[in-house]
Amino acid sequence: MRAFQVTSHDAPPSLVDLPVPDPGPGQIRVKIRACALNFGDLLMIKGTYQATPPVPFTLGMEVAGEVDALGDGVKGPAIGTRVLVFGGSGGLAEYGVYDAAGAVPIPDNMRFEDAAAFPVAYGTSHVALDYRARLQPGENLLVLGAAGGVGLTAVELGKLMGANVIACARGRDKLEVAKSAGADHLIDATDADIRAEVKALGGADVVYDPVGGEQFKAAFRACRPEARLLPIGFASGDIPQIPANHLLVKNLTVMGLYWGGYMAFKPQVIANSMRTLFGWYGEGKLSPHVSHVLPLSESAAAYDLLSSRKSTGKVVVSVN
Known part of the structure; x- marks a missing residue:
């Protein structure tokens, strides 16, 4: 089989x-x-992710496909079941083996x-x-x-x-995508004073931040008392340092979120959320936004689309 x-x-x-891999005990092949x-x-x-496997490894965290074979002791999901799996890696291949317990049947009306x-x-x-x-x-x-x-889904779910919902992104084209997902207010991060514009709207109660850097600092200063800040990631490459005295003065709360971490210590949180x-x-209340679908080849x-920020929503590789 081919694998990236x-x-x-x-x-x-x-x-x-x-x-082509064979499923082990408790596993399925997809x-x-x-x-x-x-x-x-x-x-x-680059080898800098908190859960990077040892080389060589196949890229691809989240996959959808059909159950193809069952390992010893596995009673389901049955062969032929359409499932999605968050495997952490291994998805950019024609076949993958995963723990059966982590496979979630997908609705009949959902595209792969x-x-x-x-x-x-x-x-x-x-979450x-x-x-x-x-x-x-x-x-x-x-x-x-x-x-x-992730940002686009936060707009959609927040609405x-x-x-x-106050959406902040670079360029009018990206802001129009956020508007179509339900954003009430748009801020162009290219040249706007994020702090001033957010404060003019009354300040932020919750900040959802996959960017970090200067945008986090501006958002931090635009928070209302008792606001909650969610560092999700650091796409800017700059991990901000948070002044604890400012947290104290405004009674702010910063709460980190690594979704994959719940798989290990509190999987019911993910199960309830997925339900x-x-x-x-x-x-019909959610509409996943996939801006590009490319073949495995x-x-x-x-990945160039992702790294150059030329995509919106998700980039998906069609494998078969």
């Missing part, structure tokens, strides 16, 4: 030929149909491309806004990087949860 692998952190990933790309993949390529784009982006935003920040109807939600993979999200999808070009 990192063989060295000093060389670009490449397509290689590998044997015939992969689609794999969504994530910013964390770019860090894995939408399913692959679903767990990390929607899961991160929903962050609902479970962590307890976002309330009528609150001001400031979303940085609002046209990106669905009744918040007043809610699939319900909303089935009701063009995986390198797909």
Whole structure:
């Protein structure tokens, strides 16, 4: 089978030929149909992600496909079941083996491309806004990087949860994407005074930040008393340092969110979140935004779209 692998952190990933893997005890084999790309993949390529596997490894955190074979002791999901899996890696290949317990059947009306784009982006935003920040109807939600993979879902979910959504992104085209997802107010991060514009709207109750750097600093200073700040990632490459005395003065709360971490210590949080999200999808309340779908042979070009920030929403690789 073909797989897009990192063989060295000093060389670009490449397509290689590998044997089709057999599922072990407790595992299933998935015939992969689609794999969504994530910013964390770019860090894995460099060897700087917090959960980078040892080389060589196949890229691709979240996949959708059909169960193809069952390992010993596995009773389900049955062969032929359409599933999505967050495997952490291994998705940019024609087949993958995963723990059966981590496979989630996908709705019949969900495309493989939408399913692959679903767990990390929607899961991160929903757990962050609902479970962590307890976002309330009528609150001001400031979303940085609002046209990106996770940011766009935060806009969509925030609006669905009744918040007043302030979307911040670079350029009018990206802001129009955020507007179509439900944003009430738009801020162009290219040249705007983010702090001043947010304060003019009454300040932020919740800040959703996958960007970091100067944008975090501006958002921090635009917070209302008792605001909650959610560092989701650091796409800017700059990890901000938080002045504790300012937290004290405004009674602010900073709460980190690593969605994948709940897999290890509190998986029920993810299970409950996915149940809610699939319900909303089935009701037509969620519309995954996939800006590009490329074949496995063009995986390198797909990552270029992600790293150059030429995409909006999610980039997905169609495998079969």
